[in-house]
Amino acid sequence: MLKLGKTIQDTKTVVEIMFFDIDGLTWCAPHKVEFVIEKSMFASGGFRKAYKAKSEHTDVKNKIWVVKKYLQNSLDIINATEQSTEQHTRKIVQTHMLVRNMAAKLDQEIQEKSIQEYGETFHYKQIYLGHIKSTNEMITVEEYISGQFKKYVNNDGQCLNFNDDMPICQKAESFMHHSYERSNCELLVVDIQGCEYCLCDPEIASKSLDYDNEYLFTTGNLFTTGNLSSTAIENFRESHECNKYCRGVHNDFVWGGV
Template identity: 25%
Template sequence: MNDLEAVFEENSFAEGRFRRAYLGTWTNPIVKRGQRCVVKELKEEYTWEASDWKTAELVQQEAQTLADGFNAYSGCKYPIKFARVDVMRVVTKKNQNTTPALGEYVVAEDYIEGTFKKWCNNYGYISDEAQDFAMSLPAFMHWSWYHTDGQMMAADLQGVKKPDGYWLTDPVILSDVDGEYGCTDMGVEGMAMFFMKHKCNQFCKLLPSPTFDDFAGVILPQTLQKCKLAIPSMMGCTAFRSELKFTKPIKNVVLRTFRNIATRI
């Protein structure tokens, strides 16, 4: 934590499956005073320790590091930038019956002005706009997978497109280690679902990429069908690890397949 301070509204203005968001205003430091911010709390449980947000901070940092690498690689005129998250504690409030609770830890970030969109999620959803116009975003996911030798993928890309780039929030990191990046880390299953939908474009066409044929005989037909049917139901939503469908043997085979493909060049 640092010396940031903010006040926020009593009622949330947006929420996802994982978090609830409140519109706020920075009061400290002076350079931020009066600027709008967003305060977010976990929906399922109170967070009484600042360390409860450690994964969220780590995910943002990893996603930004990957974005910096992709921006340099692609030369895209709309660079990708993730909003920084800061952990804060609720120290005063008027209505004691509302959440976040007094003493609860939340995260705050600068408010992103503009039309908010979800271009990709963490389980195979890629919007039509991302396929046809915002092509650098799914290409970034593909590149992050290749850049880390198939061990990680930046996902759940959502935010606002501005004249100076894409300003994104609440990313997800998919990893080849079970749940390393929290309950939204769908691991190699999430990566596989992405590649089943992804169509390479000008930003990633030179990178190795799994194809549907690479999964034939690797994933049981009935499992594959369940996964493919789940993708439309996840439109606009973030998937949770409780919804994973791969058995451990399938996951291990897919992981080996990914490693072989990611290091092909």
């Protein structure tokens, strides 16, 4: 854009980003990245609003990114729980990375067992914890996914089977089954949503909480859990009936409601 003979440059925002290493369960050292964040949000949910962004930084160039910021009422809710916004945002990133790892493990198991009839599997893209120092905002920076957004499983564990015969709906249940069985019936992936097989914004229901209801594991300091954890697991256990995708992977752990 030209104005008075001068080129107007896109406004750049400096974001300090951090990556969570799920294998080592550690946060990598933060580094500063300049992003051009669109002024108008392109989507908004019940908790956060999303803006497209781009960067010329070596680590993140040539991709469209999504910067997710909290709505004001969400900040009020977080403050009421006596959690800091940073703590909450870290747990969003950690949860995403854990579920991303679960999805990758499921795909690996399918490949190792040569279950060709399973077909395409779910996956999650990259995510970073971000801090905009100029406005003191905690954000997430995630790879943009294109397509028609759909939710397959609610955060209460209820499947939204708009068509029970659709493979993608059956695979969503299979993914839940896999997360539950491979975690020794301690964890359940819920809020399965995204564009076809590329998913985002997952949550995890946990069988048990520690003394302060803050963490999923009594032995660690990682993943958060919502108030619907017990309900989600109960709903899954009562309603789940293994489909062909479950049986293909878990022929030693099959049930039709327990």
